[in-house]
Each structure stands twice: as C-alpha cells, then as structure tokens.
Amino acid sequence: MDSDSSDMEMEDECRQTKLCPAVLGLQPVNKRNTPKIIESSNAGKDKLNRRGMPARIRKKNKLFFDEEVFNTSKNPSVKQERMMYVNSPKKQTPKKIVESKLEPKTPKTPKQEKIVNQKLQTPKVSVKTTPTIKLKTPNVKTPIKSASKKSTENGVAKPKTIKLETPKNIVSTSKPKSDSLERKRCQNVGLRLRKIFQLPKAKNWIYYEWFYSNIDKPLLYESDFMMCVQDFFPSFKIKTMTRTEWCMLRRMMGKPRRCSQNFFDEEIRELDRRRRKIRLLQQRKARDELLFKDIPDEIPLQLTVGTKVTAMLRNNTEDGLFNGTIEALDVSNNTYRINFDKPGLGTHSVLDYEVCSNQPPETISKNVLLQMCRPRIPYHNRSISPETKVDLLKTDQNTIAQYSMKLLESTVKFRKILTAKKQYVQTLRNMNSEAERMVLYNEDITPEFQSRYAKIVLDLDNLNLHLTSVMCVLSEEIKVLAPEEAETWPLITDYLQNQSFDEAEQMIEHNKEVTDSRFMSDDQPMLALIKDLLALMLQVKTLTENEPTAYELDALKRTMVEIKLKLSQSNQKSFENCVEIHMQQIQSSLDTFHTLSSSNRK
Amino acid sequence: MPELDQQKQQCLVAMETLDRSSPELWPEPMPGMSGFAQHIRASSATDKQPSWKQPPDAHDMLLVQRYSQMPLPPLLDELKSLYDFAYNLGLEESKEMTRGKYLNIFTRNTNKSSD
Numbered sequence: 233m234d235s236d237s238s239d240m241e242m243e244d245e246c247r248q249t250k251l252c253p254a255v256l257g258l259q260p261v262n263k264r265n266t267p268k269i270i271e272s273s274n275a276g277k278d279k280l281n282r283r284g285m286p287a288r289i290r291k292k293n294k295l296f297f298d299e300e301v302f303n304t305s306k307n308p309s310v311k312q313e314r315m316m317y318v319n320s321p322k323k324q325t326p327k328k329i330v331e332s333k334l335e336p337k338t339p340k341t342p343k344q345e346k347i348v349n350q351k352l353q354t355p356k357v358s359v360k361t362t363p364t365i366k367l368k369t370p371n372v373k374t375p376i377k378s379a380s381k382k383s384t385e386n387g388v389a390k391p392k393t394i395k396l397e398t399p400k401n402i403v404s405t406s407k408p409k410s411d412s413l414e415r416k417r418c419q420n421v422g423l424r425l426r427k428i429f430q431l432p433k434a435k436n437w438i439y440y441e442w443f444y445s446n447i448d449k450p451l452l453y454e455s456d457f458m459m460c461v462q463d464f465f466p467s468f469k470i471k472t473m474t475r476t477e478w479c480m481l482r483r484m485m486g487k488p489r490r491c492s493q494n495f496f497d498e499e500i501r502e503l504d505r506r507r508r509k510i511r512l513l514q515q516r517k518a519r520d521e522l523l524f525k526d527i528p529d530e531i532p533l534q535l536t537v538g539t540k541v542t543a544m545l546r547n548n549t550e551d552g553l554f555n556g557t558i559e560a561l562d563v564s565n566n567t568y569r570i571n572f573d574k575p576g577l578g579t580h581s582v583l584d585y586e587v588c589s590n591q592p593p594e595t596i597s598k599n600v601l602l603q604m605c606r607p608r609i610p611y612h613n614r615s616i617s618p619e620t621k622v623d624l625l626k627t628d629q630n631t632i633a634q635y636s637m638k639l640l641e642s643t644v645k646f647r648k649i650l651t652a653k654k655q656y657v658q659t660l661r662n663m664n665s666e667a668e669r670m671v672l673y674n675e676d677i678t679p680e681f682q683s684r685y686a687k688i689v690l691d692l693d694n695l696n697l698h699l700t701s702v703m704c705v706l707s708e709e710i711k712v713l714a715p716e717e718a719e720t721w722p723l724i725t726d727y728l729q730n731q732s733f734d735e736a737e738q739m740i741e742h743n744k745e746v747t748d749s750r751f752m753s754d755d756q757p758m759l760a761l762i763k764d765l766l767a768l769m770l771q772v773k774t775l776t777e778n779e780p781t782a783y784e785l786d787a788l789k790r791t792m793v794e795i796k797l798k799l800s801q802s803n804q805k806s807f808e809n810c811v812e813i814h815m816q817q818i819q820s821s822l823d824t825f826h827t828l829s830s831s832n833r834k
Numbered sequence: 835m836p837e838l839d840q841q842k843q844q845c846l847v848a849m850e851t852l853d854r855s856s857p858e859l860w861p862e863p864m865p866g867m868s869g870f871a872q873h874i875r876a877s878s879a880t881d882k883q884p885s886w887k888q889p890p891d892a893h894d895m896l897l898v899q900r901y902s903q904m905p906l907p908p909l910l911d912e913l914k915s916l917y918d919f920a921y922n923l924g925l926e927e928s929k930e931m932t933r934g935k936y937l938n939i940f941t942r943n944t945n946k947s948s949d
Contacts, residue, residue: 634902635909640898640901640902641890643901643916645890650923652885652886653920653923656927657930660927660930661926663934664930664934664937667934667939668937671942677939677942682870682940683870685940686867686870689867689931691884698887703917710910713906713910714910
C-alpha cells in the first residue's frame with residue numbers, strides 16, 4: 233500500500249470522489265482539465281465489478297479507522313473503474329441514489345473542495361427553499377452488524393432530520409461562510425433528495441434507517457454487539473480497531489446464529505415483549521423488579537396531549553412519515569390519536585412504536601417508576617366480569633363447594649341492593665348539585681323538588697334497612713362457612729357487637745367468684761344488664777382505640793336499642809337520662825368528626 | 835364620680851357573647867324532613883316496588899347458580915369486594931346527605947319567609 237504513495241493517493245482520491253461527485257456532478261481528479269462533458273446525468277452511476285455486477289457498496293464504519301485501506305484494496309482496478317465511469321452511462325437505481333445521497337456528508341480533503349469550487353454547474357431548476365434542516369451526520373453508518381435487522385442500525389441519532397412530507401426543506405449543511413456556489417450546490421442536492429424521497433422504497437429505507445420511535449429508542453439505542461462485548465470483555469475500552477481485530481473479537485464470542493426468517497421472527501417477538509414491558513412501566517403498572525431487568529434504566533414518558541410528533545401513517549391514500557400533534561392517548565390498544573398537520577390528512581390512530589416526538593423525549597429512571605407503581609388490586613377483588621367467572625369455573629371445576637341457599641340468595645340480593653343504592657346516591661348527588669345552583673341564584677326551591685328529594689331520602693332509608701338485614705344474614709353465613717376468615721373482616725356490624733358481648737361474657741366468667749358471691753340466682757336479669765352495659769363500654773373503648781367507622785357506630789346504636797328494649801318501662805327513662813344521652817354525645821362528636829353518620833337511622 | 839363609675843362599668847363589660855342555644859338532643863337527621871315523610875309514605879304505598887324489592891328474576895337465578903358453583907375463596911373474595919363496595923357507597927351517601935343537610939332544602943323557604 234505504502235510503496236507508491238503518490239499514485240495511491242490519487243487513487244484514494246478517486247475512490248473518495250467517485251461517490252461524492254455522484255451527487256455533486258464532479259469529475260475525477262485526473263479529468264480536471266477536460267471540459268465537463270459528464271455532469272449530473274452520470275452522477276449516480278453504478279460501477280461494475282469484474283463480473284459485470286454493480287459493486288457492493290461498503291458502508292463506512294466509524295469504528296474502523298482503516299476503512300479507506302480496506303475499500304481500495306478490495307475493489308477492482310481503479311483504472312477500469314474510471315473507464316466505466318466515463319464511458320458507460322447507466323440507469324440510476326433508486327437504491328443507488330439513496331446511498332449516494334450520503335456522500336455530501338463525507339469529510340472532504342482540501343483538494344476536493346477546490347474541485348468543487350472549480351466545477352460548478354448552474355442548477356437547472358432553482359429551488360426556493362431556505363436551508364432549515366441539516367443533514368449533519370458525517371457518518372450515518374451502522375457500526376457493527378448485529379443480529380436483528382433494526383437493531384443493527386445505529387442511525388438512532390437523527391430520525392427527525394428527514395421529513396418526507398416536505399422534501400424541499402432538505403438541504404445539506406452550508407458552512408457559515410457559504411458563498412452562493414455552495415448554496416447552489418446544496419440546492420442541487422436538495423432537489424435530488426426531493427425526488428428520491430418520493431420513491432416508496434426510499435421512504436421505507438429512511439424509516440428503517442432513521443426512524444426510532446420514543447418507545448424503541450431505549451431498546452434499540454445500544455447495539456447488541458456492543459452489549460455482548462461489554463458482557464464478555466468488561467475491561468474492554470478501545471473503540472477503534474481494524475476490521476481484522478474486530479473480526480477476531482467476534483470470533484472469540486462464538487459462532488453467530490444463522491440469519492433466517494425464524495431468527496427475525498424471534499427478534500421481533502422479543503422486541504414486542506420489551507415494548508410491552510416499557511408500556512407497563514409507563515403506565516405505572518410494573519411492580520416486580522426482576523421482570524424488568526432487561527429494560528434499560530431510562531424510560532421515556534408517555535407523550536402528552538399537544539406534543540408535536542412525527543408519525544408513520546399507513547393509509548390507503550397517504551403513506552409515510554408525517555408531522556402531527558397528539559390529541560389523545562389510548563392505553564387499551566397502545567395507540568396515539570394524532571392530528572396531522574398536512575391539510576386533508578385528518579386525525580388517525582397510530583401505534584405508539586411508530587410515533588416519535590420532535591423534541592427529545594423526557595425520560596425517567598426505571599427505578600423511580602417501579603417505586604411509583606400503583607398498588608395492584610388482587611386478582612380476585614377486581615370487579616368480576618362474566619368472562620373471568622367462567623374462567624374461574626373452568627379452573628376450579630374439581631372442587632365444587634356446596635353453599636346454603638340462604639347465603640346465595642342474600643349475596644344476590646346484596647348485589648342487587650347495592651346496584652340500586654348506587655343509582656340513588658347518584659341521583660342524590662345530581663339533586664344536590666341542582667339545589668346548590670338554586671341557592672346560588674337565590675331561587676326558591678320548589679315544593680315539587682322538595683318532595684322528590686324527600687322521596688329519594690326515604691327510599692334510601694328504606695333501602696338501607698334492607699341492606700343491613702341482608703348484611704347481617706350474610707355475615708352470619710360467612711361465619712359458619714369460614715370461621716377463621718370472618719375474623720379478619722373487621723367491618724361487620726354484628727360481628728363487632730357479638731365480639732363485645734363475648735368479651736363481656738368472658739369478663740363475667742372470669743370474675744365468677746365475685747359475681748357469685750354478690751348476686752343471688754334470681755338476680756340473673758341484673759347480671760344480664762351488667763353484661764350488656766359492659767359490652768357497651770367495650771364498644772366505646774374500641775371506638776377510641778382505632779379510627780371509628782360507620783360500622784362501629786352502627787354497632788353501638790344497635791346495642792343501645794337492644795338494651796333499652798330489654799328494660800322495663802320505668803327503667804327506660806333512667807336509661808335514657810343516664811346512658812343514652814352520653815352515648816348520643818359521643819356519637820354526635822364522632823359524627824361531626826368523621827361525617828360518617830348514617831343518617832338513615834335514629 | 836358618676837363618670838368614673840360609668841368608666842368602671844364599661845371596662846367591666848365582657849365582650850363575650852353567650853348566645854349559645856342548648857344543643858339539640860334529638861336532632862332530625864334531615865331538618866324539615868319529617869313533614870314530608872308522612873306525606874310521601876302514604877303516597878308511595880301505592881307506587882310500584884323499587885327494583886331491589888322485586889322477586890328474583892332469571893338473571894338473579896343465573897347469578898345464584900354461578901355463585902353456587904364457585905369454590906370458597908373466590909366467593910369470599912367476591913363477598914369482600916361487595917362489602918367494600920357497600921362501604922364506599924356508604925361513604926359517598928353520607929357525604930351527599932351532609933351536603934343536602936347544609937343546603938337546607940326543606941327549611942330554606944320557611945326561613946326565608948320568617949326573615
């Protein structure tokens with residue numbers, strides 16, 4: 233290589249310019265003095281190899297610092313190539329052009345710059361664009377071919393630089409000191425790009441090469457190969473090696489899998505699986521840390537309404553990447569509703585992995601999301617829809633349990649009453665709002681409204697009475713059915729009541745010698761009263777111990793009613809004065825404190 | 835002297851107001867409601883029964899059957915969720931009732947006229 237360096241340099245130059253002028257309409261160096269006979273027409277020419285096939289185009293790899301060496305050594309004789317270049321005008325294939333469009337971005341030697349300045353053709357069509365978008369990547373190449381098709385591509389960086397719907401905007405970079413020549417050249421390139429981007433294949437290519445949706449970015453950003461390298465050689469730090477060295481490295485990792493349809497299917501499945509995990513994280517539904525080990529640490533947040541995005545529209549009439557604004561998010565089928573800017577496109581639902589925000593997406597740490605996850609309702613406690621019930625039936629067919637008809641009936645009735653009650657409460661809420669409005673406008677509340685309101689309240693009262701009785705039946709049944717389960721249900725009125733009575737009984741049992749000595753056998757009613765009052769006191773005690781609930785207050789009320797009924801007429805008065813008043817005070821203080829008063833009962 | 839007395843008296847006047855009425859011992863759950871209660875109870879006796887009072891229909895029987903074939907733990911869970919639902923409904927109900935109470939729906943007009 234180094235032997236005839238001057239010649240080599242020339243050849244290198246040719247190699248480099250060979251692709252470059254394909255776009256710029258330039259000639260090789262040694263043809264500098266000849267009049268420009270070949271211009272843009274043969275710009276994107278294919279060169280043929282010895283077998284007459286178009287030469288394979290090697291993508292430049294930034295990780296290989298000996299790329300030039302590789303290219304020149306691999307290619308057939310440059311002379312032959314040059315001949316082809318000059319003589320045989322060939323038809324341009326879209327693919328070729330697409331490749332060649334990368335050329336303006338390759339770094340140029342000063343020599344080339346000179347050529348550029350020397351050979352400047354007037355553009356055939358004047359373009360009225362302003363250079364807004366920059367194709368600034370010097371190398372938009374894949375570093376390493378890894379397994380999956382999409383994950384091979386490292387073009388993650390600039391999916392937004394290309395906008396298909398406005399190809400006229402695409403102009404390559406012009407330096408700050410850009411003169412009009414440079415500008416015209418850019419326009420020329422832009423014009424070509426515009427043509428290219430209308431080809432469906434080119435559109436696809438751009439989509440595959442550069443378009444990375446927000447959800448895919450964390451998944452595909454790192455090349456699999458580099459991750460493997462990290463795994464196998466943790467201390468490996470070098471970033472530039474020769475191809476031979478890279479090959480050596482790869483060989484050390486073992487034999488790669490054969491590229492097949494199965495393999496692609498598997499990769500796509502894997503990608504889908506990881507996308508689902510990211511969605512779970514985004515929706516704060518993730519809990520198990522272990523499950524999310526294979527997800528990168530930084531997770532993009534869901535796009536919010538109003539975000540400007542670029543989205544892939546797959547439509548009968550229009551197909552391609554378009555700008556738009558997010559209007560809604562549909563979590564159920566993972567789509568965004570996007571209103572496209574281009575007039576006539578309208579609003580469409582686009583899958584979230586085909587939507588990419590124009591601004592860099594906001595990300596959040598995976599661990600934060602895992603901690604923020606919403607508490608999950610246990611499977612059985614979710615409102616059971618008919619389907620899940622059927623499932624349950626199927627799975628547990630072996631263990632058919634027998635329940636008493638009473639339990640089943642009350643359960644159904646319980647359900648029915650609750651449904652009705654929900655409606656009543658809803659109506660009540662609406663009427664309250666209406667009344668509030670009337671008060672606000674200082675209107676009179678009509679008697680008709682009042683009577684409607686009163687009817688609702690009375691109905692609710694009536695319903696609550698039934699509800700209580702049904703609940704009592706139910707809790708009794710449950711106690712029979714699963715005694716140990718019932719203990720863990722704190723919110724059952726008569727359970728609380730019975731508990732206090734049991735406790736009172738035990739206390740009296742415990743102090744039997746005292747009670748036996750004090751009370752005669754005919755004093756049993758007195759003993760019963762003591763027991764009842766003891767139970768009442770215990771209930772009051774539970775009120776103070778933990779946050780009072782409506783059930784506990786209810787138990788208290790019911791106990792009082794029961795005690796009162798047991799007493800004789802004459803004693804009821806003193807009970808009212810000595811006990812009930814105080815209980816009432818306790819209750820009302822709790823009512824105002826907790827607003828749990830069940831206003832239905834007296 | 836009388837002036838001084840007056841001054842003395844003035845500084846002895848307590849600004850505290852004691853216009854606190856004695857607490858109502860047996861308050862009506864919904865003020866002004868009782869008047870309506872009688873009237874409506876009488877009128878609603880002829881009305882048709884609300885949905886939850888009607889005898890079980892085919893759908894209910896289906897539910898009974900489904901429950902009867904359920905194993906115990908899911909049934910208990912189902913019951914528990916129903917209880918939870920009832921509790922939450924109760925909370926909501928009490929909230930709305932309190933709201934209605936302070937709106938003085940039944941006493942508003944009478945208060946106004948007395949003012």
